[in-house]
Amino acid sequence: MLRGDITVAIRNAVMNELAEVGYGRLSIEAVARRAGVGKTAIYRRWSNKLEMVMEIISDVAERKVPLPDTGSFSGDLSLLLLIVSTALRHRMASQIIPDLMAEAARNPQIAETLQRALRTHQQAVGEKLIGQAVARGELPAGTDPEVAVDLILGPLYWRLAVARQPIEDDYLEKFTVAVTAALRAMG
């Protein structure tokens, strides 16, 4: 019954509005305005702001990202770092994610949705990456995927999304070497 093009327009408007003003200041009226749509069209689909945002965010978050398999751990790692650092440079990630993370500290429902998406992602990446490396004998058998993911994603997120400092040409290279050494030492 509901028109699909209208739904798409609303979803886009929500994402853009989220990026521009954040969840806290996002208003249904602004979304309607931006989507070129009546408020009624929105309330016909969701009953309030939280429900609307959660449904839209969940959809986006559940899109799966292809995991690297280049044949060597350092290759996998380089590629992963490249993918993540590229993603974190886009507005979608660099604005919306920190905003929702901050919001999650107050709203259990947002927290749960985000954590699930995040943890699933992390686990998948960590287990595949580390599992492959261990199978190849490049990392010791006891390597903890969880700690490994922290070591890999943490610094990138910190630098790009928190400190918001640029990444120079050789940074990812240096970083790959460092992380490899760290994981070998930790086993």
Add this chain to the structure above:
Amino acid sequence: MLRGDITVAIRNAVMNELAEVGYGRLSIEAVARRAGVGKTAIYRRWSNKLEMVMEIISDVAERKVPLPDTGSFSGDLSLLLLIVSTALRHRMASQIIPDLMAEAARNPQIAETLQRALRTHQQAVGEKLIGQAVARGELPAGTDPEVAVDLILGPLYWRLAVARQPIEDDYLEKFTVAVTAALRAMG
């Protein structure tokens, strides 16, 4: 002329309000209510919300933290990790910092204030910690303090403030070993 105890009450109210509802939803009226103070008392001190929050935050951010000097790099590192991880467990840090960081993505003035505080802190910690280790011969001479700081603070911030997962007993130990190896390899 302005009464000091009132100013203190307002500052506390702002910090608590920031932690609870975040910058976006912080209202002057709520601050006044919480501080048990009239709005006039606030407007007599600051002309608007942004100015008020920035001044208060700047003050807090500029408080200097004593840097470790335990005599060895791994000792320094362990202590630093302990200090940071403890700080990040408190509401003040785990709620307010991500919130302001997200806000900074939109408000250049907030961004600048936070970046200055952050960068100053980072540089001080990085240069002292790495400098000491290099002087002792524990790290190679070319070690980049900036990358080192990313490697140290990034994973902790990620785990505690983003992923919001607990830190187990041996995590910091493992982590210390890993980071040490990473820095040695990177030189």
Add this chain to the structure above:
DNA sequence: CTACGACGTAACGGTTGCGTTCCGCCGTTT
């Protein structure tokens, strides 16, 4: 003792957003 000024309270007009309702339009279904 007086004057000053910071204080809390209360009210102001104006803005924004909520969630709801009613309307007339128009494309689809039957």
Add this chain to the structure above:
DNA sequence: AAACGGCGGAACGCAACCGTTACGTCGTAG
């Protein structure tokens, strides 16, 4: 041809907050 239902638009009453103002109280400085 008629009925249905999603659509945009407009307005509703309600609530919160903005930044400002007027007023009366009270502690302190002169």
